[in-house]
Amino acid sequence: MEAIIKLNSQNSIKKYTRSLARFQSLIALFILCFVLSILSDKFLTIDNAWNVMRQISVNICIATGMTLVVLTAGIDLSVGSVLALSGAITAGLLRNGLEFPSANLYVGFTILGAVLAGLLIGALLGVFNGWTITRFKVPPFVATLAVLTIARGLTMLWTKGFPISGLGESFSFIGTGWFLGIPVPVWISGIIVLMAVLLTRKTRFGRYIYAIGGNENASRLSGINIDKIKIAVYTIAGGLAAIGGIIVTSRLDSAQPNAGITYELDAIAAVVIGGTSLSGxxxxxxxxVLGAIIIGVLNNGLVLLNVSPFWQQVVKGFVILLAVIIDKANSKNQ
Known part of the structure; x- marks a missing residue:
């Protein structure tokens, strides 16, 4: 009888732990907002709320792609550099076009053409990531770290180390404009999230992503084309990083050579805080999305409290570490 009572008690504790783990991010966000609202009277304002949403839009784009990668038990450290290169390519083509002196030819680009070129660059770098990982069996950490360096170097070569500015009001609308009372970047990130949710929940491709991350060997024996799915996932991640780069470039009206530095850390933090297991x-x-909001609110709160940017990095580092520790603890309890 005592054994049965003890077993029921253990089951109740496990159920409670699982329920708490499911809502831990939401609870953390509520506590964070409550504390910041006490410490700063500027936090709970409409203008600041829109400011936070506009700022996290880029991270949501990148983190959505990162989520798909992590679900396959991978990682993509190159997204910040891909963001910078895609933004620089877009700005350079829009501002200067392409010149071919030997053929006495100049090719100009419309906003749509420049944006598509930037997206193509991001997607191609994603393809390269996926191909390197699947074809040569290079660990994702190493492969994407190499592409991080390659893309950053290409950005410096393209920009010659100088910002590309003066891109026009029409292009700046992407990053600073409003549509139906909502900032355009929020619309863009919202559409991306909606498509990603449908992809992961309603399609065979989405089920394959979860299956590969859960057990790659079993997925291969089930007939799933592992390499094809992984390449597609990294391609999507590269394309979404490019979208983030275009938004950043548009918002600043300038493509900065050092844009996107540490963006991969914010994306990984959003993914882990949001409950996605690094084991896939x-x-x-x-x-x-909830994790990205937490990171955005944290960044915003630290700025409102006039915390040094150096201490902000320290705080975010500890937040990432804490999120990983909680993830590992939850994995052991299941």
Whole structure:
């Protein structure tokens, strides 16, 4: 009888722990907002709320792609550099076009053409990441770290180390404009999230992503084309990083050679805080969105409190570490 009572008690504790783990990000966000609202009277204002949403839009774009990668038990450290290169390519083509002196030819670009070129660059770098990982069996950490360096170097070569500015009001609308009372970047990130949710929940491709992250060997034996899915996932991540780069470039009206530095850390933090396991196979896009909001609110709060940028990095580092520790603890309890 005592054994049965003890077993029921253990089951109740496990159920409670699982329920708490499911809502831990939401609880953390509520506590964070409550504390910041006490410490700063500027935090709970409409203008600041829109400011936070506009700032996290880029991270949501990047983190959505990162979520798909992490669900396959991978990682992409190159997204910040891909963001910078894609933004620089877009700005350079829009501002200067392409010149071919030997053929006495000049090719100009419309906003749509320049944006598509930037997206193509991001997607191609994603393809390269996926191909390197699947074809040569290079660990994702190493492969994407190499592409991080390559893309950063290409950005410096393209820009010659100088910003590309003066891109026009029409282009700046992407990063600073409003549509139906909502900032355009929020619309863009919202559409991306909606598409990613449908992709992961309603398609065979989404089920394959979870299956690969859960057990790659079993997925291969089930007939899933592992390499094809992984390349597609890294391609999507590269394309979404490019979208983030275009938004950043548009908002600043300038392509900065050093843009996107540490953006990969914010994206990984959003993914982990949102409950996606670094081991793969478990997590959700909406969890990542919640994680991105937490990171955005934290950044905003630290700025409002006039905390040094150097201490901000320290705080975010500890937040990432804490999120990983909680993830590991939850994995052991299941």
């Amino acid at each position: 196979g478990k997590g959700s896009i909406m969890g990542t």
